[in-house]
Amino acid sequence: MRYVSTRSDAPSRPFSDILLAGLAPDGGLYLPEEYPQVDAETLARWRSVLRDEGYAALAFEVVSMFVDDIPAEDLRGITARAYEPSKFLDPAIVPVSQLSDGMWLAHLSNGPSAAFKDMAMQLLGELFPYELARRGETITILGATSGDTGSSAEYALRGKPGVKVFMLSPAGRMSPFQQAQMFSIDDPAIVNLAVEGVFDDCQDLVKEINADAAFKLKHRIGAVNSINWARLMAQVVYYFAAWLQVSDGGPVSFCVPSGNFGNIAAGHIAREMGLPIDRLILATNENNVLEEFFRTGVYRVRGSAETLATSSPSMDISKASNFERFIFDLLGRDADRVRQLFSQELPANGCFDLSGTPEFAAQAERFGFVAGASSHADRLAEIRRVHEADGYTVDPHTADGVHVARGLAGASPVIVLETALPVKFAETIVEALGSQPDRPARFDGIEDLPRHVTQIPADADAVRAAIEAAG
Ligand SMILES: *Cc1c(COP(=O)(O)O)cnc(C)c1O
Numbered sequence: 001m002r003y004v005s006t007r008s009d010a011p012s013r014p015f016s017d018i019l020l021a022g023l024a025p026d027g028g029l030y031l032p033e034e035y036p037q038v039d040a041e042t043l044a045r046w047r048s049v050l051r052d053e054g055y056a057a058l059a060f061e062v063v064s065m066f067v068d069d070i071p072a073e074d075l076r077g078i079t080a081r082a083y084e085p086s087k088f089l090d091p092a093i094v095p096v097s098q099l100s101d102g103m104w105l106a107h108l109s110n111g112p113s114a115a116f117k118d119m120a121m122q123l124l125g126e127l128f129p130y131e132l133a134r135r136g137e138t139i140t141i142l143g144a145t146s147g148d149t150g151s152s153a154e155y156a157l158r159g160k161p162g163v164k165v166f167m168l169s170p171a172g173r174m175s176p177f178q179q180a181q182m183f184s185i186d187d188p189a190i191v192n193l194a195v196e197g198v199f200d201d202c203q204d205l206v207k208e209i210n211a212d213a214a215f216k217l218k219h220r221i222g223a224v225n226s227i228n229w230a231r232l233m234a235q236v237v238y239y240f241a242a243w244l245q246v247s248d249g250g251p252v253s254f255c256v257p258s259g260n261f262g263n264i265a266a267g268h269i270a271r272e273m274g275l276p277i278d279r280l281i282l283a284t285n286e287n288n289v290l291e292e293f294f295r296t297g298v299y300r301v302r303g304s305a306e307t308l309a310t311s312s313p314s315m316d317i318s319k320a321s322n323f324e325r326f327i328f329d330l331l332g333r334d335a336d337r338v339r340q341l342f343s344q345e346l347p348a349n350g351c352f353d354l355s356g357t358p359e360f361a362a363q364a365e366r367f368g369f370v371a372g373a374s375s376h377a378d379r380l381a382e383i384r385r386v387h388e389a390d391g392y393t394v395d396p397h398t399a400d401g402v403h404v405a406r407g408l409a410g411a412s413p414v415i416v417l418e419t420a421l422p423v424k425f426a427e428t429i430v431e432a433l434g435s436q437p438d439r440p441a442r443f444d445g446i447e448d449l450p451r452h453v454t455q456i457p458a459d460a461d462a463v464r465a466a467i468e469a470a471g
Helices: 015-020 040-053 055-064 072-082 117-135 148-157 176-183 199-211 213-219 229-246 262-272 289-296 323-330 335-342 358-367 376-390 396-408 422-433 460-469
Strands: 002-005 030-032 096-098 104-107 139-144 163-170 190-196 252-257 277-284 298-300 351-353 369-373 414-418 454-457
Touching: 002 015, 015 117, 015 229, 030 323, 040 055, 040 229, 055 072, 055 229, 072 117, 096 229, 104 229, 117 148, 117 163, 117 229, 139 148, 139 199, 139 460, 148 163, 148 176, 148 190, 163 176, 163 199, 163 460, 176 422, 190 199, 190 460, 199 213, 199 460, 229 252, 229 262, 229 414, 252 262, 252 396, 262 277, 262 323, 277 289, 277 396, 289 298, 289 369, 323 335, 323 358, 358 369, 369 396, 376 396, 376 422, 396 414, 396 422, 454 460
Parallel strands: 104 414, 139 163, 163 190, 190 454, 252 277, 252 414, 277 369
Antiparallel strands: 002 030, 096 104, 298 351
16 A cells, blocks of 8 residues: 555555655645555454454454555554554454443543544554664654643553654643643653743644755654544544444445544545444534534635634644645545645644535535534533533543534434543533532642653743754
């Protein structure tokens, strides 16, 4: 399997090359040259694999279809270590449960940091050191986080040979639980930098350092951000796992709480592979850039002033970094058109309009996307409703999904992807239910552990100095 860029016909590249690369040299994102296909026979076999050998074995099956330059026995070890049941709160890794109204939840947040990002990061945490060792290289991961990505990356990469992590977060702006999760990690190769500024400042610093070619080369700066292809590939697996547990062969719909379009892009890929998915229901919060596109055909990027701080903060985005991948497929993989739409950094309020195109008109039929938005009041009402009906507490992001799914479900069963555990967003749970969410025992007392974090000004030289100091 080889990989192509969404923006040019540059020669395709093998998996192991694009694993450690971020963007393609032309600024595009990587996608497989073509999507591998599964038929009913394969799905029947995978049903037994999941039942008899577990999630890691299914992950091996799915990932093997995308990776042909790692020997099979090595890849089996990689997937087995990534999805080792003891790292997850439930040995099924991604169990499903049914609410009393018939809707399903696929539980993606049983990993070390209690958010679905662990599903992908755990695989990166094995693939990166493997590939680095093969090449005799090391890497310095530099990232910016507003909450979930940072702790997920740190839990996955701690103690991995050849990998150092520098994670920027906006000082004092993450939830107390998220801060405790990250800052309690005690590992010299994991460095938390609390930046005096907001999340956008953190991202700008990462961009500035990456633009410094000499520094970047000297310290082998890399990233694990949501455009990394291997993250999407890892996420494809749970669409199969959830479908296998809910369906006996017929189509199901998935509802996905969305921000950067990473999670639902994996659903799109699973559907293109032939998994019987009816609708891909995209849920946004008040920041409805993506909902607006699927409703109108107009993609209008927002500026940070127009990006609201909501009670489902991990979906507060103004520009969806993975969206270009879907547009590439929507436009029949026409890299020239994609380049025209995306190549000039879209300014705030920059937009493109596909509303008059035959591709947009055929979208729902061909690709299955429908979309809805949720508000703070909707979110609180759903948390209460599910709690009263089923005694189960959903987190605010999952509540957005449940709300939107309720409005847009068709005839097929709907699986809502649960993207975080409520303990991460206790304040909103208390507002909805008047009581604290359950806290899994593994997180007991993390707020009391010593904190490993250095506060720095929003200045690239301070970041450079921290990286230099670590050698
Ligand atoms: C990251 C995140 C999302 C959004 O996922 P995308 O892949 O960016 O669309 C939703 N919910 C939670 C809890 C998250 O951490």
